[in-house]
Amino acid sequence: MDAPAPPPDVRTRILDAAERIVQARGVNGLTLESAAREAGVSKGGLLYHFASKEALIGGMLDRLAAFMAESFDGCVARQPEGRGRVARAMIAWAFGEEETSPGSEPLDRTAAVCLAAFHHDPALLDPMRAVTSRIKAQLLADGTPAGAALAILTSTDGLFMAHVFGLYHHTEAERAALRATLEALLEAAP
CATH class of the missing domain: 1.10.10.60 (Homeodomain-like)
Incomplete structure (x- = not known):
């Protein structure tokens, strides 16, 4: 026991x-x-x-940035090695294969804290900016052509923003079509 x-x-x-x-x-x-x-x-x-309240918000963001970095690194590690590994991880995350996917409790918590910090003092988001900048740099160094890599990054970020703000919801068929398109873009990249 x-x-x-x-x-x-x-x-x-x-x-x-x-x-x-x-x-x-x-x-x-x-x-x-x-x-x-x-x-x-x-x-x-x-x-x-x-x-102070700022120190408390900063503490939340530091912890969430560390969580996101660890989660992303774990997602990358679960992908097969080789060109496109980071891009495959981003797609897996965006389409619900990871604990930090849109709609998950950890990601919803992260979104709420980031929005609160942005409302209170946008400079408090610097720990999250550092993590997302590192992720973008990893993606661009992954061997996937920059245009394809940035299309995948922008699409997955768009899914997250649509979820956070409740802007729109994709049907399962739309999500499947979008995922297939991103995967095809990655596979077709020279």
Whole structure:
């Protein structure tokens, strides 16, 4: 029988609580008091870890950027080696084969926190910008021609944005057609 997992540390409880608040009520609903109450810690306990609302949002973004980088690297590692490995990983992610695919809880949480940070102070998004810049650089160095690589990047980003903002929804047939087109583009690339 497995031993129960240890309870999360205070910092993790605070970050989890802040993410839940942002998802439910947006950045305006996030205060140090509400995060402390939701995490079950005193305001002083929260201030020990995060001296301001900006530091709390920054902590959420740092954690989410590390999660996204780790998840993406894992997705790439699961793809066959060779040209197009990063592009195949992006397609797998965008079409629901990974835990961070559109519609998944981790990605929805990431989207909510990024939107909150952008609303509060766009500079707070720098950790996420660094991860996405690294992913783009990996994609462009993957051996796939730049035009095809950028078409895959832009398409998968578009799927994410459509999901985040509820702009439109593809039918299963439309998703299958889009995926087939991206895969064909990747395979046909010289």
